[in-house]
Amino acid sequence: EDQVTQSPEALRLQEGESSSLNCSYTVSGLRGLFWYRQDPGKGPEFLFTLYSAGEEKEKERLKATLTKKESFLHITAPKPEDSATYLCAVQVLSGSARQLTFGSGTQLTVLP
Amino acid sequence: EAGVTQSPTHLIKTRGQQATLRCSPISGHTSVYWYQQALGLGLQFLLWYDEGEERNRGNFPPRFSGRQFPNYSSELNVNALELEDSALYLCASSQTDRNTEAFFGQGTRLTVV
Numbered sequence: 001e002d003q004v005t006q007s008p009e010a011l012r013l014q015e016g017e018s019s020s021l022n023c024s025y026t027v028s029g030l031r032g033l034f035w036y037r038q039d040p041g042k043g044p045e046f047l048f049t050l051y052s053a054g055e056e057k058e059k060e061r062l063k064a065t066l067t068k069k070e071s072f073l074h075i076t077a078p079k080p081e082d083s084a085t086y087l088c089a090v091q092v093l094s095g096s097a098r099q100l101t102f103g104s105g106t107q108l109t110v111l112p
Numbered sequence: 113e114a115g116v117t118q119s120p121t122h123l124i125k126t127r128g129q130q131a132t133l134r135c136s137p138i139s140g141h142t143s144v145y146w147y148q149q150a151l152g153l154g155l156q157f158l159l160w161y162d163e164g165e166e167r168n169r170g171n172f173p174p175r176f177s178g179r180q181f182p183n184y185s186s187e188l189n190v191n192a193l194e195l196e197d198s199a200l201y202l203c204a205s206s207q208t209d210r211n212t213e214a215f216f217g218q219g220t221r222l223t224v225v
Contacts, residue, residue: 034213043116043202043216044155087155097168098206099145100214102155 002027006088006103013110016077021086021106024070029093033071035064036087078110116217118203124223125193133188133220137205144186150199161186193224
């Protein structure tokens with residue numbers, strides 16, 4: 001069974017204090033790994049897709065990396081507006097399946 | 113370019129009733145996915161439609177059903193509503209046959225009383 005585990009469940013940072021969120025996965029074959037940001041009561045906002053080990057992508061203060069077993073979302077010098085729940089999801093190589101399997105998320109709070 | 117739109121934003125139903133939720137995908141996207149996000153829980157995959165056909169469904173009972181129309185919009189129907197169906201229902205769209213991203217709408221908050 002495909003599994004996605006995110007850690008920590010919650011993270012509180014001071015503004016400017018860099019850190020990393022972890023997403024470990026167990027799948028039969030990985031088609032892609034996705035990162036989303038979700039604000040309370042809203043739909044997830046797409047951030048990154050990673051397809052192969054060693055791949056990295058950056059957007060403003062965020063950088064996502066991928067290995068064969070896990071992905072990291074690095075947040076550099078975060079600001080209060082970065083506070084949100086960050087979701088990791090995998091799309092597996094299984095026939096025609098295209099749906100995403102999500103982790104439970106990391107709730108990030110950045111204090112001013 | 114318009115994103116994924118869902119309606120209604122909020123829906124309150126009584127236990128045993130039926131609910132219909134609607135989704136319009138991004139222009140050019142042929143795949144629509146439905147997810148359930150119950151309070152405090154992660155996103156659970158419900159249904160995937162592509163080119164008007166149901167391609168896959170998650171581990172939900174048959175009273176969760178839907179369809180996709182020729183213009184690729186979709187509706188999700190939930191029959192015989194139960195209290196535990198109260199959740200945020202999210203629709204996402206993507207292009208198929210490519211490694212492309214799935215973009216989400218803002219969701220429909222369904223409350224069953």
